[in-house]
Each structure stands twice: as structure tokens, then as C-alpha cells.
Amino acid sequence: MLFTDILALGILCVITLVVALGRTRRRVYPLPLPPGPRPLPILGNALQLDTKRPWLTYTAWGKTYGKIIHSRILGIDLIIINSETIARELLDKRSANYSTRPVIRTNELAGLAFNTVLLPYGETLRQHRKIFHQVLKAEVSVSYHEMYSRHANELVINLLGATSDWQKHTQAYTASLIMAVTYGHLTDGYEGSFLTRAHELLDIAKHIVSPERAAMFTAFPFLEKLPFWCFGGALSLMGRSRELAQQLLNEPFDEVKGQIANGTASHSLVADFLSQAHDDADEDTMKAVALMGYIAGIETTTSTLQIFLLAMVLYPDIQARARAEIDQVVRHDKMPCLDDRASLPYLDAILREVLRWHPVVPLGVAHATSNDDVYGEHFIPKGAIVIVNQWALSRDEDMFPDASRFDPSRHLTVDGKLKDSFANHVAFGHGRRICPGRWFAENSLWTAASATLAVLRIDHAKDSNGDRIEVKPEFCTGTAIHPEPFHCSFESVNTAREGHLRAMMNSK
């Protein structure tokens, strides 16, 4: 992304760039920065990056320079952390210094000021996180268990009838579930129009959040004064982005308000919120929180669900063991539900392993330092962008021997208990910025995984000659990654549960 941006800037911008560089003078630091590759003049290490998969470059640098690395891109200091211990030490234990975000000036211009993910550390963020906590904390999230189950049952039935286009059902599961939980039942047909526009907005937003892009705007604030067409591509869509954001923030929220007024509202985060007393500022925050659930939750959760299915195809023994665990605990004509969760540690271990095996946000979301700090012998300057390279953490052979193998038993003790809780997983980030949607993600993934395994065998698909179609774990890249579409088949292995699901869906 970075590289195409630089190209898009064109000659005009390059001239301005050189002028600006003349103005940035380096501080002299009291201690050396962490080690790292030698930066080139002006661009720093920008051209050394694998732009599609920068986490691979950062992991490779780790082998040469160690677990904490310094790199410079367009004059901005980047601290890359390749170790879970260091990530916890700095981002968790010293969270007061490590909880802000790189300044992304385009955010506001694009009408995305509501975007919690990019808020600097401060009062607005505190208000957002307070409401997130109210509506998405562990206990509240569990109270939606019937909604998770209803949508997971639908997912199972849809997968059963699916062919090569099964991916769309995983996406529909996440999307309709998030909508149902946040807004409840909206006017028929509205959901489709909301989702189409939300995706358009998400696509635009994604082009603005990469730390490398943030670096560019932090380094050269004057860039935002240039006309948008100068950047080409996504940035020229800012007007559209502003318009979409306003529609999506207000429409569904106002609809729920109307439903409350005429007594037709169903149980939902927004309805619950509105049934208590609030001032207008809180209401704006709730609008943002509701929309953020969709923006931040849809791709991450859908991709994780697809990676789960990928692992089940590739590791049939693990799949069989998980199903055996379910059949031992849950009656054969009943679906598993969240109450059974504590009795199904192997299933939880599978979900933890899914997050480790292919972390869906390989570089997490960049933090930034609000003060100078010292770690060991190294200086970490104020304003540095701090990236936890989850990919490197997941491939740490000391912690995860044979790391590229999918092996849930890593997360179990010898007597079969879970070692650590799911919501503590590094895949959800760190410190004061840890993902506030993690319980929702956890419950929705658990419900979908348990329902799928309880009814379906997930296997290789066969081609027209009856030969099995091989599956390779390959991933599309971006801020969030997801598996390349792959073929698989779904076959019912429990007719009692299947019948039960069909009956429930017909009686709806």
C-alpha cells in the first residue's frame, strides 16, 4: 500500500516532500535505539518491506536484529516487537505510555472520526470504551446466547446445502449476527442495504489505517492540504466516505428509537442502551459503538471462522476428536450451547489455536508512545509507532514447537484443562487498547464452531471424477487476512440434530 501511495503522489508531491524533509531535524537520543536495518536516506526502510506481507519482513529482521527492532519509514520511528514477553512488558505493564495511536489525519477528513480504533488516547476514547464495556462485556455478551444459537443453526443448514460458494454463508452469519445483536430486528430489507454500504465504507477505511500510511501523514501533515485527486485511489473517495458514515451512524439508530417509541423494539444493544437515561454526547458515542461493532468485527470474525473450517479440513483427526468431545457431553439430539462450554475444553483449545495458527490481523493495530521510554539498553522515543508482530509471536518456536502445525493440545495441560483464557489471547491486542469486542467474537465463534461440529463432517470436496480436491492454506493479504477461497464439503453426521434444526427453523 505504501509503495503505491508513493507512486500516486506524483512528481508534484515529491518536490514538496523534499522541501519538508529539509525541515525535520533529528533529536539526539541519550541511549541507542533498538537495533534494526540501516535506513536509506528519505524513504528509510520503506523499500525493504514486503509490502503485501510486511509481517514476514519484520519476522525475518527479527532473526538478525532480535525481538525488538527499530526501523524508520519516511522519518517516523517504528518499533517492532517480535516477542510476547516484550509486548506484555511494554504495552500491558507500561500502558500509560503505550496506549495512543499514530495520528491519522485523513481519518477526520473521511468522516471517520467515530472510528474508535484510531482515536488518540484521551477523553473521547475513554467514553467510547466505557460504552463498549457496558454493552459488550463478558456477562452482557453471553446474555445474547439465543441469538448466537439461532444464527449458528441457520449457518449449519446453509452449509449443508452449500457448494463452492460456502464462504458467503460464513460472512452472512457474522454480518446478520452483529446486526441482530446491535440493532435487533430492523425493517425487512434494510439489512441488505446497510451491509452493502457498510462494506463500501469499510473498504475505504481500510486504505487509511495501515501504520505505514499513518507514517506518511504524520511525517508530512501538509499532504492533507493537497487536493484528494493527487493521491489517486481510495483517498479520493473521502467525500463518499463522509456521506456513508453519516447514513450508517444515524439510520439504524433512529429506527430503533422509533421502535422504542411505539413499543416494537426487540432486545438489542442499542435498545438496551436507549432504555436507560443518557445525554446526547453518550448517544453519539453509542451510535459510534454500534457501527464500530460492524466495522471492526465483520472481517476479523468471518476470517477466523473460515480459518477454523480450513483447519478442520486439513486436520480430520482433530475434527473427529472435537466432535467426540461434544457427543460425550451433549445429548445426541440436542445442540451444544454456551452452558456446555466449560465441559468442552478441547473445542476452546481449537479456537485458541485458530487465532494462533493464522492471526487474522498479523500486525495488530499500531500503538504509539506518548512519552520517551527506556527498555533495557534501548531508547524508545515519544511519538514512535509501536507494532506487535503477531505473526512472529505465533511462530516463536520456543513457545510453540513446530509452530506451523495446527495443534490444539498446545493449549491444554496434561490433564486436559485449558491453560489460559480465550479472551486473553494476544490476537486481541494489548493494554488499554485491547479489543473490546473479544467476548462477542469469542461467543459467536464458539457457537458457530460447536454447532458446525455437532452436525457436519467437514471434508475435502471431490471433483467431477470423484477425486478429492487438495486444499492449501493460502491467504489474501491486507490489514486483515483471510483464507483464499478453497473447496470443501459438508455432510450431515447427525440426523437427529439436523432434524431438530430444520424443525426449529420451520417453526420460526
Ligand code: HEM
Ligand atoms: C476474531 C475476531 C477479532 C479479532 C482477532 C480482533 C482483534 C483486534 C485487535 C488486534 C485490536 C487492536 C488491539 C490493540 O490495539 O492492541 C482490536 C481492536 C478493536 N476491536 Fe477487535 N477483534 C475481533 C473482533 C471484534 C469485534 C466482534 C468487535 C466489536 C463488536 C471488535 C471491536 C474492536 C474495536 C472497537 C477495537 C478498537 C479498540 C481501541 O482502539 O481502543 N473487534 N481488535
Ligand SMILES: *[C@@H]1O[C@H](CO)[C@@H](O)[C@H](O)[C@H]1NC(C)=O
Ligand atoms: C414502529 O416504529 C418503527 C420505526 O419508526 C417503524 O418502522 C414501525 O413500522 C412502527 N411499527 C408500528 C406497529 O407502528
Ligand SMILES: *[C@@H]1O[C@H](CO)[C@@H](O)[C@H](O)[C@H]1NC(C)=O
Ligand atoms: C513513561 O515511561 C517512563 C520511563 O519508563 C516513566 O518514567 C514515566 O513515568 C512513564 N510515563 C507514564 C505516563 O507512565
